[in-house]
Amino acid sequence: MAYVSDPAASPVVPHSRPTQRQRARRRAWLAVALLIAAPLAGCQTTAELEYERSQRLAAFEGLTLARFMGATGLTPSDAYPITGGKVFVFDGPTVVSTLPATQWTPAVSRAAACRLLISARVAPGVAPGTADSWIITGTSRTGPCQTVPI
Numbered sequence: 001m002a003y004v005s006d007p008a009a010s011p012v013v014p015h016s017r018p019t020q021r022q023r024a025r026r027r028a029w030l031a032v033a034l035l036i037a038a039p040l041a042g043c044q045t046t047a048e049l050e051y052e053r054s055q056r057l058a059a060f061e062g063l064t065l066a067r068f069m070g071a072t073g074l075t076p077s078d079a080y081p082i083t084g085g086k087v088f089v090f091d092g093p094t095v096v097s098t099l100p101a102t103q104w105t106p107a108v109s110r111a112a113a114c115r116l117l118i119s120a121r122v123a124p125g126v127a128p129g130t131a132d133s134w135i136i137t138g139t140s141r142t143g144p145c146q147t148v149p150i
Contacts, residue, residue: 053145060139065135072149085121085134089115090117093147094113114144114147115141123135
């Protein structure tokens with residue numbers, strides 16, 4: 001019995017070059033695969049995005065409120081005193097999300113806004129009452145803050 005590796009004894013016909021139609025089909029499948037894979041290559045999970053946003057907001061800790069306002073363009077809408085300082089409230093834009101109507105349910109809309117709470121203490125040696133007299137000591141946020149420039 002002859003070994004399969006012996007070309008003279010092998011009943012297998014060597015492969016011919018692919019036809020033009022086969023090459024076109026391979027290119028089409030490759031294009032489809034690339035179209036599917038390309039958007040997935042740069043995806044980030046919601047947790048990763050939230051972590052990055054929290055890190056960017058935490059980077060302002062230790063800076064003055066004036067630097068925060070200059071970097072983001074946001075101004076406080078309210079402030080209230082706490083022991084050792086103040087909490088400044090920044091309200092972001094309202095975001096409306098709507099679920100479309102179906103055959104059995106009406107359309108439902110919901111409005112929400114981002115709210116940033118920035119706690120700050122008085123800077124030593126600076127005249128009180130101005131934005132650069134407050135040092136940021138902590139930050140928190142609620143709501144859809146993806147549109148806020150932080």
